[in-house]
Amino acid sequence: MEKLDIKLNEHFGGKVVRKDLTKLVKGNAIVPTYVLEYLLGQYCATDDEETIVEGVETVKNIIAKHFVHRDEAQLIKATVRDKGSHRIIDKVSVSLNDKKDQYEASFANLGLNRIPIADSVIKEHQKLLSSGVWCILTLAYFHTDERDSTPWIIENIKPIQVSNADVDEYKEARKAFTKEEWIDVLLQTIGLNPEEFTFRSKLIQLTRLVPFVENNYNLIELGPKGTGKSHIFSELSPHGMLISGGEVSKAKLFVNNSTGDIGLVGYWDVVAYDEFAGKTKRVDRGLVDIMKNYMANKSFSRGTQVYGASASMVFVGNTDHTVPYMIKHSDLFDALPKDYYDTAFLDRLHAYIPGWEVQKLRNEMFTSNYGFIVDYLAEILKDLRKEDRTHDYSKFFELSNSITTRDKTSIAKTYAGLVKVIYPHNEITESDAKELLYFAIENRKRVKLQLQKMDETFEEVDFSYTIKSTGEIINVDTLEVIQYGPKKSPVVEIKAEAHQETTSTFTEESPIELQGGQKIIRDNQIGISYDLLFGAYLLGATDIKVIDPYVRLPYQLRNFMELAKLIAEKKDPEVEVKLHLVTANNEDYVENAKEAFEQMSYSLESLGILFTYEFDDFIHDRSIVMDNGWKVVLGRGLDIWQKTGGWYDINEYVQEQRLCKAHEITFVKGY
Structure with a gap:
């Protein structure tokens, strides 16, 4: 098992299950995951492989023998009649027959209706009165000649539910x-x-x-x-x-x-x-x-x-x-x-x-x-509904006065919910709280921005907040507005170096003034390419050194080739450019990587790019160093995108369509 699995079993023994087991036992049964995992939790909540194998077989047998498939309903009924009683798993709903003054159950898959059920069961499990609850129950059959009676009897019934x-x-x-x-x-x-x-x-x-x-x-x-x-x-x-x-x-x-x-x-x-x-x-x-x-x-x-x-x-x-x-x-x-x-x-x-x-x-x-x-x-989660955490954010932050009461309530409820989910023990730092509050505000602002477009009587709201410990005001934007807002194409935020007074943004359409500083990319941002990030900084460079310890897997090699393609597009056709890669590797990948790099060398030579490489297992930083005086420090290296869907996904071929991973890029002049 992986380290996290071991830790989870150590602290929550008997309350965890291996998630691939659900697929193994489900088969063709149209049954919710929580029903299957309720059974797996009884027989497979362990890290012992032998017990798991036995437990999976037991659960498979239970599903096979007791789960009611609609097309086998008559067979199940016959089994109950022949045996006198039989344990089944089905979705049960209950309604009150006021003419007979009794509660009656209906079975979704078995097809039985108006089966009497005890008042005591309804008092204990009131949800049965709604549209249906999955249950494990023993159904009995006892024929009688009494008029208007039913031979079907519910001996005992238990909704699928963990009780401890x-x-x-x-x-x-x-x-x-x-x-x-x-x-x-x-x-x-x-x-x-x-x-x-x-x-x-x-x-x-x-x-x-x-x-x-x-x-x-x-x-x-x-x-x-x-x-x-x-x-x-x-x-x-x-x-x-x-x-x-x-x-x-x-x-x-x-x-x-x-x-x-x-x-x-x-x-x-x-x-x-x-x-x-x-x-x-x-x-x-x-x-x-x-x-x-x-x-x-x-x-x-x-x-x-x-x-x-x-x-x-x-x-x-x-x-x-x-x-x-x-x-x-x-x-x-x-x-x-x-x-x-x-x-x-x-x-x-x-x-x-x-x-x-x-x-x-x-x-x-x-x-x-x-x-x-x-x-x-x-x-x-149901138990945590009793707790009120809607004011917890005010310990660290203060929302803008222009935010309406309804907006504040929305933000507070989203924040409180995420705190209960991620920090149920209520130990949270200001930095962690900031992540959740920003996200909560963004998801409410998304609603409000659309309302303003639909109805001009909705006034513009300043969705910002103040960090109490520093007095810093944080403005919140939704990611899609940053990317596609009015008169904008995909934008990269630039934070200038300390000695520069201005902060600016640029797009592919606007002229770019090269400057030192930092560009910040957000998780899931799209519209980002190597060209947009640092293409202009490659101009005039004839000796380029790329340092990235992780250029070995297919998608990482693809990224490097896309960088080489950009260099070819930016260089003077009559000038040769030296491109040197320093990367790390291990014995599992090194031979494939060497073969790939040799092919790259032959391929790039025809474009006037002289490619060489070396392995250094002690590098950690990621950067592009050029002889035109610029150094680009790559926070994540060249691996800035999330995985695509493969060959038949257009994102594989268009950088701007890929979802980004959060990262920062720093530009330093004087190299």
Whole structure:
């Protein structure tokens, strides 16, 4: 096992599971991850390989024998009849038959309806009265000639749920992990490979958990297909309900006026609407009005009676256009149905996750390492909903006075939710808090900027904050505005050296005045190329030395060749340029690297570039040193982009389309 896996098993023994096991046992069963991991947690929550193998087989047998597939419903019924009773796993919902004055259960896959169930079960598990809960139960069969009776009997029933989640124990164990380790544990719990995500991308993923840990939190995420927007809300927790946006009704969501039954918001911590976008979708305008009131006031009414609820609302859907297109021609809510394209409704959203920054899920983005049993984490998050951390940010920061009360509430709830998720033990430094506050403000500002485009009566707001310890004022911008804002093409922020008084930005269209200083690139920023970053600094150089310890893997070799191509474009055709690479290597890669470098040497010679290389295992810094007097210090070396989807992904061929990793580049004159 890897170091983090060992540490996780040490501090959370019996509460973690290897995430690739879920795929092994799922097969064709259409069952949520939390159901499978509930079973895996009982039989495979260990690091002992032999026990894991035995446990996987046990769980496979349980699924095979007891999980009800719709197409095998009649076979299961026959088994129950023949044996007298049989244990099954199915999704069960309960309703009150007021004519008989009894509760009756319905089975989603088995197809049985109106099966009597004891009042005591409903008192203990009220969620059964909603749209369905996955349960393990023993179903019996006893035929009788009594009129209007049913032979089916529910002997015992237990919702799939972890019962031993001690939040104090969880907080104490959290102290043994660094911030980076803990975030990676949470990513692995969701089923993702942390190595494939930048810090900002991890934050985006973890923000999807905030509705589970914050009461009455309203979140929207719009973006391309295939990025896993709805996965967490259907698979992670038995306290969340994912419904199709087209299936929402006032009765289902809030209250049924004819029966008086409370809807989903009364029973679930999170109600998520899948496929929420779609301009042509028909929507009940009355539902939108009730939702607006609920999202603002945490309550809804039926006649003269007012009900309160704490369910968070999540809206996920696909965008119709690219971000630059929406920013120029419409807004980022452009894909929503007409009746939800309402500023009063949208203003009640606490955060807008930039779904277009999330890469489409590829095989290597899933983990086979350990993470929490998702149901265990779900219970912890539910317990943390009781805590109020919405004022915690004020310990370090003060928000701008121009930020409205609704904006402040939104920012505070996002910040509080992320603190509960990442720092449940409430030990957080000012630097770490700053990362979360900036991100929280950005996700609320994204909402507000669109409202201002939709309705000019929304005044411009100064989304800045002051660091109390230093008095420094931090201005917050959304990444897409930095990249595609009015009259801008992709921009790189430049911080000038101390002796220079001005700070400036430049684009590909504007003239560039070479200066010393620093360029700062943010996580997930696009529109960045080597040419935009330092192409102008290559002009006139005839002797270039590149120092980068990591030029060995295919994508790193590709980066170096792209640098060589840029040098060829910047040099005088009649001048030869010496290009020397100093890199490190090891015996696993050195032969392939030598072969690649020799091919490069022959190839580049025809362009007037004389390429040489050497290996030095003691280098650490990364830079480009040129004989024109400039040195470019590369914070991450040439490896500034996140991985692409491979040969058939256009990002593989267009640098400006790739998502960046956060890094800094410094320019020094006098070499």
